[in-house]
């Protein structure tokens with residue numbers, strides 16, 4: 428299965444992309460009050476289209492983490508709305524929001540965040556264990572095969588390389604077939620070759636498994652694995668680039684003053 432690739436205007440929030448993925452409407456987030464208040468997001472309307480891989484870039488303090496946390500339901504916006512899979516997060520009572528986060532949103536972090544006492548298999552299955560649901564064995568097998576984890580399932584995290592640990596974390600994020608997977612600097616702790624492998628697997632989860640991925644990164648080479656790149660500066664979207672290449676991303680980052 429191959430993903431349909433949309434256009435820049437879709438990625439920027441123009442055209443509807445069905446109920447898959449996530450989108451925001453005039454999202455604002457202000458931290459604090461009075462003269463010291465910080466407007467981290469300033470009216471951001473963006474679509475993270477279903478079945479696509481979107482990178483989020485921008486200089487330090489641009490609002491990337493805040494955007495990701497608001498769309499993932501980890502932080503409440505000051506104003507505006509967030510939809511994940513067509514569901515308005517702001518309209519959900521706390522218990523339903525928690526369930527939504529657990530079952531319909533996947534996370535991959537720079538620090539892997541695996542439980543050290545559990546095997547790779549039990550780490551992957553943790554979201555279903557916590558939810559008290561039965562894992563879909565066929566999907567589990569597909570994810571494990573796609574990510575090349577078949578012969579590592581009995582290992583604990585300390586017995587795995589960094590790249591293998593990140594693959595377990597990605598499998599865990601995918602096990603519930605979430606509406607969207609958020610990856611926050613997922614290659615930040617990996618050497619460049621292992622990082623490239625993990626990025627290729629994120630890419631494959633979109634192309635072969637039909638998943639939706641949004642990744643925050645400072646790395647132009649990482650962003651070039653995405654279908655499109657959204658650039659934030661001072662809490663606003665300042666550009667969207669389709670079919671990014673490392674050179675084009677680097678040029679754009681330089682012009683925004685955020686090149687590493």
Ligand SMILES: Nc1ncnc2c1ncn2[C@@H]1O[C@H](COP(=O)(O)OP(=O)(O)OP(=O)(O)O)[C@@H](O)[C@H]1O
Nearest residue numbers: 458459465467485486487488489490491492493494
């Ligand atoms: N909890 C908070 N309280 C106050 N200000 C905050 C808080 N979190 C973030 N900010 C501010 O909001 C702005 C956006 O921060 P955010 O972490 O979203 O940026 P970022 O683009 O992810 O940066 P980086 O690339 O450095 O991680 C910054 O000015 C930051 O200082």
